[in-house]
Every structure is written in C-alpha cells, then in structure tokens.
Amino acid sequence: MATHPPTPEITLYFDLVSPFSYIAFQVLKKSPIFQSCKITYTPVSLRTILTTCGNPPPIAVKNKLTYINRHRLAWSRRLNIPMTQAVPTGFPFPTTDIQSLLALVAVSHPEKVVEIVERLYTFVWADGDSASVTDSERYKKVLEEVLSDDVVEGLLDGEKQTEGKTLLEANTHRAIEEGAFGLPWLACTSPAGEKEGFWGVDHLGLAAEFLELDVGMEGGFRVMMK
Secondary structure (H helix, E strand, O other): OOOOOOOOEEEEEEOOOOHHHHHHHHHHHHOHHHOOOEEEEEEOOHHHHHHHHOOOOHHHOOOHHHHHHHHHHHHHHHOOOOOOOOOOOOOOOOOHHHHHHHHHHHHHOHHHHHHHHHHHHHHHHHOOOOHHHHOHHHHHHHHHHHOOHHHHHHHOOHHHHHHHHHHHHHHHHHHHHOOOOOOOEEEEEOOOOOEEEEEOHHHHHHHHHHOOOOHHHOHHHHHHHO
C-alpha cells in the first residue's frame, strides 16, 4: 500500500493590528500553494512580543512607519489583496480585548476562527475601519453573525474574558519561545518533521520552499523566491 508523506504544517501567529499579518492570513487562506498544508491560526499580542524581545514598534523608529506603510500597499498590490490606502484611525490601535476573545474562540469553536478573523481583517485593513476591532459592540455583532447570540454572550462574560487574556498570554509566549520577534510569524513543520520559523510576508516564499510546496503554480509568488 502506498504511503503518503506527512502533511506540512503551519501555525500563523497574528494580531489584527498588523497589516502584514492580514496579508499573510489572506495568502495562506487563498493561495493554492498552501492548500495542502494544515494551518492553525493563533492570536497573539504583537505589543507583548515587541516589548519582550526589545524590538521597538514602528512608530518609535524614525522613518519606519512611512516605510512600512508604503510596503503594505506594495505587497497588497503584488499579491492582489484588498488594502485601504489610508492608515486606519488610531493606528496602532489596542487589540488586547479582541485578541483575547479570538483566543477563546480558537479553543471553544476552532472551526469558526478563520471566518471571524477574515471578517474582522476585512473591516480593518480592506475598509480602514479600526473601530470594528476596538469597539466591543461592533465586534460583538461580527461574532454574532458567525456564532449564536448565547455563545457570544458567554464569551463576553467577565470570567471568560479573564480566561481569554490568559490564553492570549500563553499563545504569545509560545510564539516567542518558537522564535517570534515580530508578526506575522510562521512556525512551520516540513514533511520530514523539521521545524523552522519565518517572519514577514516577504519570507512566505522561503516558508513554502522549506515546506516543499510547489511555488511554481502561482506566478505572483515567484518574486518572493528571488
């Protein structure tokens, strides 16, 4: 009987505040290159990662925010991903509460995480509406479109929110232990069982190569391999 090689695996560590996490999320979800992978989408705190690793946020480094803004637009054009031209209001906006809620959803309803995250990411980085992830009434409505009202009410319970923050902290420290110092961070396991981490949209090509994926099936991806 023929045996099949183990499935390549990716854990995408993401924060809704990160435009490059949004781009990576869309690529992993929609690109045929990654369809053979087992992908886990794990919410973390970018702020905690940067602080713990001593990595200054973009707004603290002269010229970096301007550079990042140009390149989020350039990569979105290159990969045909919808992206707001204007930086969302309040960037970098706080995401601890919504990320904690997503950490709960990832445990209680893992099959719903991708749908919820895609809706939230679309509001923020395609439409430029940061209030969709900072206003609890706004993101509550998004969750209720995917989960039942009773489930959402339970997730918003005070004790559950505390549990969510604990889960988010654990996710974040696991990402750091796996090498993360920024986002997006991809923790990859190859078919041979080897492990490697990759940072940033511009390293998705190297991640695909490490995972032994067929990068030739999508022309726009070739630029990442150069």
